[in-house]
Amino acid sequence: MKVLRASVPLFAFWLVLTGSLKSFDLVIGLVLSALLGWWAAVALWPTDDDPSLTPTRAVRFVFYVPWLIKEILVAATGVAEIVLRPRMPIDPLVIVYHSPVQSAVSRVAFANSITLTPGTLTVDLEGSNYTVHCLNKEFARGVEAGDMDRRIHRVFEE
Amino acid sequence: MNAVEAILRALTVILCAIGAFYFFIGTVGMLRLPDFYSRTHAATKCDTVGAGSILLGLMLMQGFGAITLKLIALTALLLLSSPTAGHALARAAFRTGLKPWRSPEHTEGEDAT
Numbered sequence: 001m002k003v004l005r006a007s008v009p010l011f012a013f014w015l016v017l018t019g020s021l022k023s024f025d026l027v028i029g030l031v032l033s034a035l036l037g038w039w040a041a042v043a044l045w046p047t048d049d050d051p052s053l054t055p056t057r058a059v060r061f062v063f064y065v066p067w068l069i070k071e072i073l074v075a076a077t078g079v080a081e082i083v084l085r086p087r088m089p090i091d092p093l094v095i096v097y098h099s100p101v102q103s104a105v106s107r108v109a110f111a112n113s114i115t116l117t118p119g120t121l122t123v124d125l126e127g128s129n130y131t132v133h134c135l136n137k138e139f140a141r142g143v144e145a146g147d148m149d150r151r152i153h154r155v156f157e158e
Numbered sequence: 159m160n161a162v163e164a165i166l167r168a169l170t171v172i173l174c175a176i177g178a179f180y181f182f183i184g185t186v187g188m189l190r191l192p193d194f195y196s197r198t199h200a201a202t203k204c205d206t207v208g209a210g211s212i213l214l215g216l217m218l219m220q221g222f223g224a225i226t227l228k229l230i231a232l233t234a235l236l237l238l239s240s241p242t243a244g245h246a247l248a249r250a251a252f253r254t255g256l257k258p259w260r261s262p263e264h265t266e267g268e269d270a271t
Contacts, residue, residue, distance in 0.1 A: 016231055019224025076180060076207040083187040083200065091261045092196055114243035118203035121195065122245050123252045133195045133248065133258060 002045065007037025051067065060155040067151065071117050075139070079118040091136045099128050099149045106156035110149050117142070166218050173215030180208035193259035194251055202244035209236055 010033035017026050082090055101110055111122040114132055119139035124131035134140040159167075187200025211234050220226045 016224070016227040071206060076204060078201065079187070080180070080183040081200065083183055083190060088190060090191070090196065090230055092258055111245065112238070112241045115245050116203070116206060116237065118199065119200055121248050123248045131252065135196060135199055
């Protein structure tokens with residue numbers, strides 16, 4: 001079962017990369033993804049955890065991405081404006097933000113989302129305390145509003 | 159070249175121009191910002207938007223097909239690896255004890271909010 005869960009995505013990735021349906025390529029891909037999937041299941045995931053990306057979560061995640069892209073664009077424009085101003089009105093500060101998200105996946109997703117959004121950078125992560133470097137108070141307020149981790153919580157933990 | 163193709167081509171040009179603009183901002187920010195952390199902001203984030211926009215433009219030019227799927231995979235990789243690398247850099251600096259730069263108003267009287 002675990003072998004299958006690793007092999008199927010690998011084979012799909014093979015199809016994307018080769019972009020060919022010739023029988024030779026297909027056979028090579030099948031053999032390779034079966035071998036790699038078996039190796040991954042044995043060596044990389046020795047514990048029997050629940051899959052962290054269930055179908056429901058995958059669908060929710062797809063809906064999370066457009067919102068994240070919108071946030072990234074808004075914040076990137078903000079940073080561009082700051083950088084281009086002759087006086088460059090920055091006032092960097094470091095905040096420690098405590099987030100209630102629990103699971104490993106959602107903590108990684110949250111930390112990466114913060115870093116992806118321009119103007120905020122996850123510097124350190126210990127337990128559920130995120131040390132975030134912000135270019136100015138506006139960006140800090142954006143993190144402290146807690147909108148992003150509420151969404152992460154909805155995607156990965158419900 | 160029919161009308162749809164022409165519109166797609168125009169969108170590609172616009173998106174690639176936007177991408178180049180954000181790369182430019184990233185470079186300017188890299189040169190102008192005062193310290194390591196804020197430079198990391200410029201280097202990792204503006205490049206994400208810039209590269210994402212250019213890749214999106216290339217997808218429009220290619221239409222649906224194997225190459226577009228490859229471009230989507232590339233975008234996903236970029237969205238995952240770019241913040242991770244930025245975080246790794248910043249964390250290494252933070253753990254080594256590099257203090258973030260504060261604006262001059264804060265360094266004199268510490269309790270000025």
